[in-house]
Amino acid sequence: MFAYRFTVAFLNSPILSRLILGTLRRVRPIAILLGDYYVTSHAHVTEVLSRTADFTVHDALQPGMPWGPFLLTTDWSEVHQRDRNILRSFACNTDPGRIDAIVHESCVKSLQSESLGGEAFRLDFAAEYAEPAVLAVIERYFGVRPLNGRAEDMKQALRLLSSHIMAQAPPDSDIRTRTDEAIAVLTLHIGSEVTQAIERARRGDLKPGPENTVLERMALRFAAGGEPPWFTPDWIRRFLTGLLATAAGTMVRASVHIVDRLLADGEAMTKTRRAATALSADVDLGNRNFPSLAPGTGAQHAFETNSRGIFEQHLLEALRFRPMLPLLVRHCPRDVVLGEGSAFERTIKGGSAVKVGLVSGMFDPAVFRVPGSFLDNSEGLRPGASYLHFGFGPRYCFGTYVARIVTCEIVRLVLQAGTLDRSVGRAGRPIYEAAAVRHLVLTVTPDAGG
Numbered sequence: 532m533f534a535y536r537f538t539v540a541f542l543n544s545p546i547l548s549r550l551i552l553g554t555l556r557r558v559r560p561i562a563i564l565l566g567d568y569y570v571t572s573h574a575h576v577t578e579v580l581s582r583t584a585d586f587t588v589h590d591a592l593q594p595g596m597p598w599g600p601f602l603l604t605t606d607w608s609e610v611h612q613r614d615r616n617i618l619r620s621f622a623c624n625t626d627p628g629r630i631d632a633i634v635h636e637s638c639v640k641s642l643q644s645e646s647l648g649g650e651a652f653r654l655d656f657a658a659e660y661a662e663p664a665v666l667a668v669i670e671r672y673f674g675v676r677p678l679n680g681r682a683e684d685m686k687q688a689l690r691l692l693s694s695h696i697m698a699q700a701p702p703d704s705d706i707r708t709r710t711d712e713a714i715a716v717l718t719l720h721i722g723s724e725v726t727q728a729i730e731r732a733r734r735g736d737l738k739p740g741p742e743n744t745v746l747e748r749m750a751l752r753f754a755a756g757g758e759p760p761w762f763t764p765d766w767i768r769r770f771l772t773g774l775l776a777t778a779a780g781t782m783v784r785a786s787v788h789i790v791d792r793l794l795a796d797g798e799a800m801t802k803t804r805r806a807a808t809a810l811s812a813d814v815d816l817g818n819r820n821f822p823s824l825a826p827g828t829g830a831q832h833a834f835e836t837n838s839r840g841i842f843e844q845h846l847l848e849a850l851r852f853r854p855m856l857p858l859l860v861r862h863c864p865r866d867v868v869l870g871e872g873s874a875f876e877r878t879i880k881g882g883s884a885v886k887v888g889l890v891s892g893m894f895d896p897a898v899f900r901v902p903g904s905f906l907d908n909s910e911g912l913r914p915g916a917s918y919l920h921f922g923f924g925p926r927y928c929f930g931t932y933v934a935r936i937v938t939c940e941i942v943r944l945v946l947q948a949g950t951l952d953r954s955v956g957r958a959g960r961p962i963y964e965a966a967a968v969r970h971l972v973l974t975v976t977p978d979a980g981g
């Protein structure tokens with residue numbers, strides 16, 4: 532239980548992860564600690580994440596994803612690419628606009644229900660604002676309705692599931708029992724959603740169109756036939772569960788960590804609010820400037836020099852100081868040399884776990900010239916590929932086309948709602964259930980004349 536508690540504290544505390552991984556990068560960028568390898572410089576992090584045959588995922592990640600094989604646990608590169616391509620084919624170019632509209636509607640509704648007509652009001656940013664927006668995307672874009680028809684049940688199950696991916700509690704613990712139950716119930720629920728969608732598609736009750744949910748697009752394709760034999764209802768269930776599991780907790784955690792960081796740094800908050808205002812002015816004029824859907828989706832970030840790109844960079848900067856995930860994990864199946872030819876060249880022993888420091892990589896002065904500054908203005912826009920929040924290389928986050936839109940809109944609207952302060956006491960800091968965020972209570976003071 533101690534190891535689990537430490538892992539959770541490490542994931543949730545910006546200070547602990549930055550201190551440990553940052554110190555390792557300065558002292559020994561490829562190090563062994565308690566039998567695991569830690570890789571902490573930007574160059575070595577990107578090397579590990581690019582060498583997918585030498586640093587594999589199945590053994591490292593499958594225990595956190597017990598509902599069955601999914602993109603993120605597939606090592607065989609042909610199958611991985613094949614699955615990524617078919618997943619991409621279920622996204623369409625109008626999706627960013629549609630996702631943005633869903634989030635916008637949910638966030639405005641949450642703000643209106645808390646607002647006190649110009650007076651300062653209390654907002655649980657995590658539970659009453661970000662989480663409902665993410666749940667709305669899951670229902671209206673991905674096409675999975677809440678468990679038992681109850682948003683609270685769905686939120687709870689997704690929290691346990693996303694936390695389990697990041698850290699697995701010991702089998703005899705209370706949280707593990709609840710997690711196992713939640714995963715079993717969610718698996719049955721998603722299986723039944725898939726079956727019902729396929730039946731509707733077979734009956735001709737579903738018409739193909741851009742307004743179809745991701746599940747409906749999958750069901751229509753299956754019902755039409757002619758797909759390869761591996762494209763089965765079970766594949767759809769496993770991949771849809773995987774998308775929900777990787778989407779839900781990550782977007783809530785990222786949004787909360789961004790706002791938590793901005794609250795901790797007044798200057799960063801001022802700059803980011805200014806960027807939000809510039810984006811809002813463009814949005815009001817109808818210039819939404821959504822990033823286009825890259826082939827294969829999740830292509831490494833490239834910031835556009837419009838108001839959206841600039842605002843996005845502010846969010847990724849805030850996240851650099853308070854990452855959604857401080858490290859990734861890999862398995863090394865055989866002896867391999869890392870950092871070959873460099874001063875830090877080292878053989879990684881086969882059978883080892885390799886911890887890949889995203890946060891230390893994003894504080895590496897070799898890439899971030901003044902790492903401690905929030906947007907080093909002398910550098911201009913930092914190249915998108917320097918940021919490691921979404922991973923790197925062939926496994927670069929598939930869902931960036933969703934995550935970028937959702938977090939931008941969640942944060943933009945709350946910054947535009949007024950001046951944000953932490954609520955007094957413990958509630959004004961992020962409160963977690965294991966590695967999933969549950970609450971962050973803010974006071975929102977609408978700007979005079981706003």
Ligand code: HEM
Pocket residue numbers: 602603604615773774775777778779781782785855856859860919920921922923925926927928929930931933934938
């Ligand atoms: C701010 C939110 C998010 C963050 C910070 C994030 C981060 C990441 C990271 C770091 C990876 C690489 C994992 C690794 O290499 O071990 C990844 C992969 C992945 N993410 Fe995300 N993610 C986010 C949102 C999403 C969303 C919304 C979805 C689904 C729509 C999603 C789906 C995936 C999938 C399917 C993979 C596996 C890609 C592959 O193996 O090819 N993520 N994500």
